[in-house]
Amino acid sequence: MTRVFLCGEGPNELGSRSGHPSYQTGETPGFIEASLEHVAPGRARVVGAVQWKYLPRLEVGGRANPYTGRAAAALQRAREGGAHLCLLVDADGDARVEPWVRSAVAAVPDAAATVGVPAPKLEGWIVALLGDKRTEAMSPARADARLAEHGVKPKDTEAFVEAVANCDPATLPPDAAGLRRWFAELGDALGAG
Amino acid sequence: MSEPLPHLEYVLVEHFGCIERVALTLTRLHALVGPNDSGKSTVLDALRLLGGIADPTGRSLAGADVQRAVRRVGTPRQAESLRLGFLAGRLGWAARLEPGNSPQFGWHRPTPRPDLAAEAQRIDQILGRTDSAGDAALRSFPRTHLSGSIPTAIWGDDGAASPLPGSRLVRLDPDAMRAPAQILTDAEPLAFRDERGAGLAAVIDAIATRDHEAYSAINRQLTDLFPALKGIHLTSPGNGAKALGFRLVAGTVIPAEQASEGMLYALAFLVLQHLEPVGLLLVEEPENGLHPARIREMVELLRRLSERQQVVMATHSPLVLNELEGEEISVVTRPEGRGSRAMRLSDTPRYAERARAYRNGELWIAYCDGVTEHDLLEGIQRDWEAP
Numbered sequence: 344m345t346r347v348f349l350c351g352e353g354p355n356e357l358g359s360r361s362g363h364p365s366y367q368t369g370e371t372p373g374f375i376e377a378s379l380e381h382v383a384p385g386r387a388r389v390v391g392a393v394q395w396k397y398l399p400r401l402e403v404g405g406r407a408n409p410y411t412g413r414a415a416a417a418l419q420r421a422r423e424g425g426a427h428l429c430l431l432v433d434a435d436g437d438a439r440v441e442p443w444v445r446s447a448v449a450a451v452p453d454a455a456a457t458v459g460v461p462a463p464k465l466e467g468w469i470v471a472l473l474g475d476k477r478t479e480a481m482s483p484a485r486a487d488a489r490l491a492e493h494g495v496k497p498k499d500t501e502a503f504v505e506a507v508a509n510c511d512p513a514t515l516p517p518d519a520a521g522l523r524r525w526f527a528e529l530g531d532a533l534g535a536g
Numbered sequence: 537m538s539e540p541l542p543h544l545e546y547v548l549v550e551h552f553g554c555i556e557r558v559a560l561t562l563t564r565l566h567a568l569v570g571p572n573d574s575g576k577s578t579v580l581d582a583l584r585l586l587g588g589i590a591d592p593t594g595r596s597l598a599g600a601d602v603q604r605a606v607r608r609v610g611t612p613r614q615a616e617s618l619r620l621g622f623l624a625g626r627l628g629w630a631a632r633l634e635p636g637n638s639p640q641f642g643w644h645r646p647t648p649r650p651d652l653a654a655e656a657q658r659i660d661q662i663l664g665r666t667d668s669a670g671d672a673a674l675r676s677f678p679r680t681h682l683s684g685s686i687p688t689a690i691w692g693d694d695g696a697a698s699p700l701p702g703s704r705l706v707r708l709d710p711d712a713m714r715a716p717a718q719i720l721t722d723a724e725p726l727a728f729r730d731e732r733g734a735g736l737a738a739v740i741d742a743i744a745t746r747d748h749e750a751y752s753a754i755n756r757q758l759t760d761l762f763p764a765l766k767g768i769h770l771t772s773p774g775n776g777a778k779a780l781g782f783r784l785v786a787g788t789v790i791p792a793e794q795a796s797e798g799m800l801y802a803l804a805f806l807v808l809q810h811l812e813p814v815g816l817l818l819v820e821e822p823e824n825g826l827h828p829a830r831i832r833e834m835v836e837l838l839r840r841l842s843e844r845q846q847v848v849m850a851t852h853s854p855l856v857l858n859e860l861e862g863e864e865i866s867v868v869t870r871p872e873g874r875g876s877r878a879m880r881l882s883d884t885p886r887y888a889e890r891a892r893a894y895r896n897g898e899l900w901i902a903y904c905d906g907v908t909e910h911d912l913l914e915g916i917q918r919d920w921e922a923p
Contacts, residue, residue, distance in 0.1 A: 399898045401854050403828045412893070416902065419893035423886065423916045451892070 414447035556875020575876030587703020854897030885915035
């Protein structure tokens with residue numbers, strides 16, 4: 344059993360483990376927990392979670408990018424929980440985000456982390472799971488629109504989780520490279536690769 | 537290269553107000569941080585008392601002040617005496633103070649290159665002994681000259697220089713800073729009237745008279761911070777008083793009563809560097825009233841001041857802590873049923889690892905809880921979630 348610590352942007356990623364730590368429960372999964380269960384059923388135990396915005400960054404005028412410090416902070420939280428970090432942050436249509444996050448993680452010695460940066464955002468991965476092609480080239484607004492056309496309401500975490508649970512890796516669109524890599528890296532981390 | 541000025545490196549405070557026992561390892565610039573009511577301000581009060589007692593000029597605190605301070609703060613258990621001790625440079629010092637009785641003081645000179653831990657232990661042992669052996673140990677220190685209940689030349693006969701020529705506590709209050717104040721005579725030192733910054737107008741007037749270059753520098757620094765400002769505007773409302781105001785670039789003059797609190801705080805900090813030097817400057821919540829972008833500059837100013845005098849502050853601002861090193865921060869807590877205690881941030885569990893992920897202010901707020909600071913001081917329990 345691999346101990347896993349989750350970090351994501353909100354309920355879609357973290358389910359009921361989002362929000363202030365005092366109010367988190369393990370009652371309903373989000374996209375990350377659903378991915379873990381899908382890739383390696385029963386092999387991960389979630390020991391904690393933190394919402395991206397609760398990782399404190401304080402600097403007047405800001406940093407070169409807001410991801411570096413937060414990724415390092417998430418890794419530290421996971422490390423103190425003796426856990427592997429599963430980190431999911433939306434690219435929000437910005438191609439710089441993924442390199443920023445990955446280089447931040449790579450800069451931490453002995454980092455144990457699986458990083459996912461959905462492009463253009465998590466809704467893009469969901470529509471890819473539902474069969475859409477060329478999702479990574481979509482704009483964030485286009486991804487939202489396609490989600491609606493699939494009959495999924497915005498921020499419908501349950502539907503997102505269902506999309507993961509029902510997906511067949513063999514039928515994932517070949518151009519959904521980020522999503523494929525997320526599942527592959529999770530599988531490696533949990534020994535199911 | 538000249539040796540750095542001595543500063544309080546180790547301080548032990550026992551039975552002072554809410555403090556049962558706090559041992560602090562201090563740096564030249566140091567911040568105390570912790571929950572409300574943890575004892576930070578009491579530590580500052582204790583340091584002020586310490587600085588006052590140890591002032592060889594006797595100017596900053598008179599004997600009666602010591603007794604008043606002892607009576608005011610009281611002790612957790614009245615039967616116990618208030619004990620203070622410190623190490624600074626090549627001097628160690630210990631005092632036991634009891635309301636109504638003559639305080640006992642002693643100081644000693646550790647080895648030329650003192651082992652801080654060993655000397656701290658010696659101070660601890662002396663102050664920790666309340667029996668006759670402890671008293672004898674205290675008396676075995678070379679005695680200082682006592683005048684009534686206060687030493688007038690605590691630094692002894694051998695000409696040892698005081699590392700603590702007085703202390704100044706600053707708890708700035710905009711209303712106090714706004715009030716007109718009697719002009720300082722030439723004989724009066726440059727100092728606020730009280731810890732709230734009362735007399736600011738008179739101090740600025742005296743600086744303008746005694747050191748115009750310093751006055752110009754204050755004006756320049758202030759207008760850099762507040763570009764809409766042309767400069768300080770002093771007026772004489774009568775009865776030998778000075779009133780503070782500000783002239784705007786547009787020409788309007790605004791009296792201090794209408795000036796922003798942030799401007800007054802900033803001005804007071806700029807003035808601090810020109811006041812009569814003291815060995816120990818104690819600042820309560822220096823972040824008050826300041827825009828986040830000004831906080832870094834304020835800490836830089838305090839750091840520059842700390843080259844000439846030790847600066848110890850109490851703060852609740854992570855932005856202040858972001859500008860400091862881990863060894864420059866002590867976390868003060870008061871666990872339920874126990875007295876206050878202190879731990880340097882750099883001595884907290886996993887500090888080196890955490891400091892790679894966070895700046896110090898971020899680290900503090902990432903792990904503090906405002907009560908026990910358990911995760912910060914004890915570390916996170918690894919199995920904090922049930923299997």
